[in-house]
Amino acid sequence: MTVYEKAFVRTIETRYGALAPGEIARKMIEMGVVDMTLCKVLCIREFIADRLKEGVKKIDAMWLATEHFACSYEYVRKCVYYYTDIGAE
Structure with missing residues (x-):
């Protein structure tokens, strides 16, 4: 993984680590970071x-x-x- 990918994973874990995977996916879509x-x-x-x-x-x-x-x-x-x-x- 690149430095950016690792940082992104840390950011998502920090912000949304307690959420279910489906909710994390929804948040990422809302953030506009999903292709x-x-x-x-x-x-x-x-x-x-x-x-x-x-x-x-x-x-x-x-x-x-x-x-x-x-x-x-x-x-x-x-x-x-x-x-x-x-x-x-």
């Missing part, structure tokens, strides 16, 4: 992964994601194939 583009990518990928575990074929899972997130198939495809390294694996 919402990458959050959308992660959410779409997780949604598709969950459908795949249920036995849904990948292309069908991607179409289901378009309906669930009210976005285009092209956006879902971009989230699955274009963003190859979002550091969430």
Whole structure:
């Protein structure tokens, strides 16, 4: 981790250490320090992964994601194939 990343973790722990993880995430979003583009990518990928575990074929899972997130198939495809390294694996 970089010096800035370590300092950020300390800041969040100091300010919000007693909160539940969901509340910490809400606070970070409110602070504007969360990259919402990458959050959308992660959410779409997780949604598709969950459908795949249920036995849904990948292309069908991607179409289901378009309906669930009210976005285009092209956006879902971009989230699955274009963003190859979002550091969430």
